[in-house]
Amino acid sequence: xxxxxxxxxxxxxxxxxxxxxxxxxxxxxxxxxxxxxxxxxxxxxxxxxxxxxxxxxxxxxxxxxxxxxxxxxxxxxxxxxxxxxxxxxxxxxxxxxxxxxxxxxxxxxxx
Amino acid sequence: xxxxxxxxxxxxxxxxxxxxxxxxxxxxxxxxxxxxxxxxxxxxxxxxxxxxxxxxxxxxxxxxxxxxxxxxxxxxxxxxxxxxxxxxxxxxxxxxxxxxxxxxxxxxxxxxxxx
Numbered sequence: 442x443x444x445x446x447x448x449x450x451x452x453x454x455x456x457x458x459x460x461x462x463x464x465x466x467x468x469x470x471x472x473x474x475x476x477x478x479x480x481x482x483x484x485x486x487x488x489x490x491x492x493x494x495x496x497x498x499x500x501x502x503x504x505x506x507x508x509x510x511x512x513x514x515x516x517x518x519x520x521x522x523x524x525x526x527x528x529x530x531x532x533x534x535x536x537x538x539x540x541x542x543x544x545x546x547x548x549x550x551x552x
Numbered sequence: 553x554x555x556x557x558x559x560x561x562x563x564x565x566x567x568x569x570x571x572x573x574x575x576x577x578x579x580x581x582x583x584x585x586x587x588x589x590x591x592x593x594x595x596x597x598x599x600x601x602x603x604x605x606x607x608x609x610x611x612x613x614x615x616x617x618x619x620x621x622x623x624x625x626x627x628x629x630x631x632x633x634x635x636x637x638x639x640x641x642x643x644x645x646x647x648x649x650x651x652x653x654x655x656x657x658x659x660x661x662x663x664x665x666x667x
Contacts (some may be wrong), residue, residue, distance in 0.1 A: 445594075446605075449575070460573075472651075472652035472653060473652050473653045475656065477658075483660070483661075484658045484659060484660045484661040485595070485658050486638070486658075487647075487655065487656070487657060487658075488652075490655065491654075492652075492653045495639065529594055529595070531594075533652045533656075534652065537654050538583065538585075538600070538646060538651070538654075538656070539585060539597045539600060539608055539610070540587075540596050540644075540656065541594070541597070542587075542594030542596070543594055544593055544594045545594050545655055
């Protein structure tokens, strides 16, 4: 069974710190990886996606992918209280483009 | 440029009833996927529609069915509702040509409560 695993948290960081969110996946056929932010009661909002090994930066966010270790991470620099949300990691395969989600990590940024 | 739109946003049904949820994909997208998100969990894939056909299906019973129209919009139907069907139902759209590295956007969801 294809799985995506995340620590459910909560991960608590002070305002201005770097938040590091991690995700592992079991299916080596996964082609791309997505990070979504989800506020309580709202739908997932795409932050960024990555499909090549290495780092991809977008503003305060950096996604990191290591296919050999089957590991994906999201770094949030200069964390703000507004970043407090659940972060969902998802893996996408080659067939049909369906996403397999982890259970999400709850991030709390304290002022 | 309109994003993914879903309707209704909230609805309440009783056990045994049937429900239809609707989705219009983001402009330019041709593929629609449906996900179910129970409280406190990540979304679970229900099925995907492309060229008006169900292309891939997750581990959901036949009570869950769908349809895609020529304008790429889609419906999700759930028959014989159970209490466990209470969840946020999410529609996601993407472009087939972009393949597995293309973006995938979600609508605001339809929150279904079954009493």
